[in-house]
Amino acid sequence: MDSGYLIECASLLLRWMHVIFAIAWIxxxxxxxxxxxxxxxxxxxxLIAKGVGGELWAVHGGGFYNPQKYLLAPKKLPDELHWFKWESYSTWLSGFxxxxxxxxxxxxxxxxDANSAIRxxxxxxxxxIATLVIGWVAYDILCRLLFTRxxxxxxxxxxxxxxxxxxxxxxxxxxxxxxLHVGAMIATTMSANVFFWIIPGQKKMVAAMRAGQTPDPIHGxxxxxxxxxxxxxxxPVIFCMLSNHYGFTYSGELPWLTLAIILLAAALTRHFFNLRHKGIYKWQYxxxxxxxxxxxxxxxxxxxLPAAQASAEPAKPAATTLADIRPIIDSRCIECHSEKPTKMPTAPNGLKxxxxxVVRANAPKIxxxxxxxxxxxxxxxxxxxDAERAQIGRWFEGGAK
Ligand code: HEC
Structure with missing residues (x-):
């Protein structure tokens, strides 16, 4: 089987799994x-005597639920405990x-790309890969330093x-x-939190209780x-993962600043929901x-601007036809968008x-x-x-003939 097609299939299956696992985790x-x-x-x-510190009643899917949270832990642990960890690990693995x-x-x-320093x-x-590792190490040090702050x-x-x-x-x-790598770095940190701290801490608590000791609250x-x-x-992570479909976010002016602003907006929005659960409505966030x-x-x-300039020009250049822009398509697009692309395994989005x-049918998208x-x-x-972009622009504005 064609190797490009295999990559396409692997990408479909991995992306599908990744989204499903991420939904389960988040x-x-x-x-x-x-x-x-x-x-x-x-x-x-x-309940108070049992050591329950908080409870809640909910109705969902035709049943009534009454989760109870213990202040520290119940006097006797049940034999079977559900651990939430594979949601996180499988999201990371499929994402990687x-x-x-x-x-x-x-x-x-x-x-x-044309401007990247790495060639x-x-x-x-x-x-x-270094970004993923450095991101976790830096976060972990910061967390330890500021644990009580x-x-x-x-x-x-x-x-x-x-x-x-x-x-x-x-x-x-x-x-x-x-x-994508800023998102992958944060997501790696989130999974590493589960793997290196949250689950081991819970294991220590459970082990202490099974041994009849009071668990150290520091783990909790x-x-x-x-x-x-x-x-x-x-x-923020979900934005980074979706950003790849919205070229204007990462290819415009100062992309790092765009990213910084959007991540801040995302975290502020999350803060609103966290407060709202407590009945506090801070709409300013x-x-x-x-x-x-x-x-x-x-x-x-x-x-x-360019359109305004064009209309201010005294003589409009002659209308452009597909024959005029064919050389541009052939030299700038065909390496990826064709029956047999050389830069990609298969034509992206099926556009050949x-x-x-096909060029005419996709004129608005082009x-x-x-x-x-x-x-x-x-x-x-x-x-x-830029001149070639402008020529494609004239072709489209002239009716894409
Ligand atoms: C280096 C490979 C490459 C080249 C060269 C390239 N493209 Fe693409 N193109 C892609 C990829 C990959 C996608 C899929 C979308 C994405 O991943 O952002 C795509 C998607 C598109 C889309 C679909 C966008 C959508 O929302 O459906 C259009 C239209 C398009 N390209 C037009 C062009 C035109 C016109 C040229 C030439 C001027 C060109 N591309 C050159 C790789 C390329």
Whole structure:
């Protein structure tokens, strides 16, 4: 079987799994934060005597549920305990394999662009993997240093660190690889929190109780600190993972600043939901988040300038036909968008511009991607010029004949 087709199949299956695992993980994280913030102290003396510190009644799927949280732990542990860990590990594993299939095996196309400082695929992959490791080590040191300090202070310092990583990556790699790796770095940190701290801490607590000792509350506190961080990081990570489909975010002016603003908006929005679970409505947070997003959207809106200039020109250049832009398509697009692409395993999005019919049928998309958003050619790997973009623009505006 064709190797390009195999990569396409692997990517489909991995992406599908990755999204499913991530829903299971982040869904349970959202649920537990909501549950924790919504618990009410029990009134039933029996529950209080059992050591229950908070409880809640809920109805879901035709049944009534009454989760109870113990202040420290029940007097006797049941034999069977559910552990929430594979949701996280499987999300990380599927994500890493997906990133390897798409980015690391095609680093020359996806991780490097006309402006990236790194020029070889091998070096780009090294930078990518190093980012994941450095991100975790730096976070972990910061967490230990600030364990007993304000978590707001922690948040401010960690945010500055993430922005710095984004800044450096946007200079070293293509914008889309930089955004994806900031997301992968944060997501790796979240999974490492579960693997290195939350689960081992819980294991120590359970072992102490099974041995008849009182567990050290420090394990619970550490686990809680990191679990709350994971919760705040979830929305920023999801943006980074989706950003690759929205070229204007990573290929516009100052992409690192765009990323910094959007990540802040995402964390502020999460903060609103966390407070809301406690019955506190601080609308200033999501409104500030929306305002920040509005700044980004307005900032990157395609500029009307070239069109205005064109109409001010005394003599309009002769209308352009497909025959006039065919050489541009052949030299700038065909390496990826054709029956037999040379830069990619298969034609992306199934777009093969070998025939005129396909080019005409996709004229609005071509105009949007090449002229308005400048997202194509990908990373401008084929070196399209502004004059050529303008010519494609005239072809489309003249009716795409
Ligand atoms: C280096 C490879 C490469 C080159 C060169 C390239 N593209 Fe693409 N193109 C892609 C990839 C990959 C995608 C899939 C979308 C994505 O991953 O961002 C894509 C997607 C598209 C889309 C679909 C966008 C959508 O939302 O459906 C259009 C239209 C497009 N390219 C047009 C062009 C045109 C026109 C050129 C030449 C001027 C070109 N591309 C050159 C790689 C390339």
């Amino acid at each position: 869904g349970s994280s959202f649920y537990f934060i909501w549950l924790d913030n919504s618990l009410k102290p029990p009134v039933d003396p029996e 394999f997906l990133m390897s299939t798409l980015y690391y095996s095609q680093a020359g196309v996806y991780m490097i 070889t695929p091998g070096a780009a992959v090294l930078v990518g 304000s978590q707001l202070l922690f948040g401010v310092i960690y945010y500055a660190f993430v922005v710095l990583v984004g800044f450096v990556l946007c200079h070293l790699l293509s914008g889309r690889a930089a955004f 506190k550490r686990g809680k600190q990191r679990s709350v961080h994971n919760n705040y990081l979830s929305l 999501p409104l500030a988040g929306l305002a920040l997003l509005a700044v980004v959207l307005v900032w990157h809106a395609p500029k009307a 511009f070998d025939t005129d019919a 105009y949007q991607q090449v002229v308005q958003l400048k997202a194509m050619p990908l990373g401008n790997l084929t070196g399209i010029t």
